[in-house]
Amino acid sequence: MDDESLTTPYFPTWCPGCGNFSLWSAFKNACIKEHWDNSNTVLVAGIGCHGHILNFIKLTSFETLHGRPIPVATGIKTVNPLLNVFVFTGDGDCLGEGGNHFLHACRRNEDLTVIIHNNGVYALTTGQTSPTSPKGYKSKSTPAGNTDAPLNPLALAITTGATLVAREYAGNIENLTSLIIKANNHKGLAIIEVLQPCITFNKRFTHSFFRENCCRLDPDFNTANKQKAYTKSLEFGIKKMPLGIFYEV
Ligand SMILES: Cc1ncc(C[n+]2csc(CCOP(=O)(O)OP(=O)(O)O)c2C)c(N)n1
Ligand code: SF4
Numbered sequence: 605m606d607d608e609s610l611t612t613p614y615f616p617t618w619c620p621g622c623g624n625f626s627l628w629s630a631f632k633n634a635c636i637k638e639h640w641d642n643s644n645t646v647l648v649a650g651i652g653c654h655g656h657i658l659n660f661i662k663l664t665s666f667e668t669l670h671g672r673p674i675p676v677a678t679g680i681k682t683v684n685p686l687l688n689v690f691v692f693t694g695d696g697d698c699l700g701e702g703g704n705h706f707l708h709a710c711r712r713n714e715d716l717t718v719i720i721h722n723n724g725v726y727a728l729t730t731g732q733t734s735p736t737s738p739k740g741y742k743s744k745s746t747p748a749g750n751t752d753a754p755l756n757p758l759a760l761a762i763t764t765g766a767t768l769v770a771r772e773y774a775g776n777i778e779n780l781t782s783l784i785i786k787a788n789n790h791k792g793l794a795i796i797e798v799l800q801p802c803i804t805f806n807k808r809f810t811h812s813f814f815r816e817n818c819c820r821l822d823p824d825f826n827t828a829n830k831q832k833a834y835t836k837s838l839e840f841g842i843k844k845m846p847l848g849i850f851y852e853v
């Protein structure tokens with residue numbers, strides 16, 4: 605398999621510079637390395653800019669209703685447990701409309717890989733505040749600034765029962781490829797939060813912001829310690845956005 609065999613007739617419609625491009629590259633690299641094809645792999649996505657990824661990878665896929673990719677993926681994996689099943693979901697899709705499904709998939713530790721394209725905004729609907737938008741964030745839905753504290757997908761995943769929980773920045777393509785492969789090999793629910801800049805609607809979470817503020821988890825970090833993983837997952841601020849695997853059991 606090569607990049608050509610994964611190519612569809614559609615060129616991505618994402619804005620030039622969107623973090624979805626590098627996430628797309630990372631995923632295709634993983635497909636090529638692992639020989640994921642139509643005989644062994646299914647992709648599922650929700651509705652949002654993130655969901656368009658299905659149009660640009662020539663693999664069997666299912667674009668669901670907004671917020672519903674996790675239950676659809678659960679059904680696919682249940683009837684054919686040998687398939688590699690990937691969920692592409694947005695911060696709005698996964699934690700807003702689909703929040704209920706996210707919690708219960710974690711609780712049941714479903715054997716899926718869930719990739720959250722976290723751009724901190726409802727991008728497809730042209731820039732409203734999402735469940736991960738920071739406090740004070742101004743958008744057309746919160747013109748005076750977001751009054752709510754953001755949800756932390758990693759902390760939620762760790763506390764509710766997911767068994768591989770990780771974060772990566774979309775621009776780190778090689779790391780993201782390895783992480784996607786590791787997540788697929790994991791037995792149980794793997795949650796990967798991808799910090800994905802939306803260059804058009806989120807002027808806070810830019811590529812340069814993530815490059816300046818992301819750091820790597822210590823190579824000796826004990827990923828089997830749930831309490832420490834939870835505490836670490838709460839670190840999310842200036843010069844302090846850890847990347848890597850927080851929890852794996
Ligand atoms: C049931 C339903 N509710 C609401 C919408 C409108 N809608 C489409 S995409 C979207 C938000 C997308 O945000 P996110 O999931 O973060 O994806 P992004 O576009 O940022 O990748 C909303 C509210 C819809 N299509 N269907
Ligand atoms: S609106 Fe944002 S998330 Fe959507 S394609 Fe453009 S940059 Fe990417």
Ligand SMILES: [Mg+2]
Pocket residue numbers: 652694695696721722723724725726727734
């Ligand atoms: Mg979003």
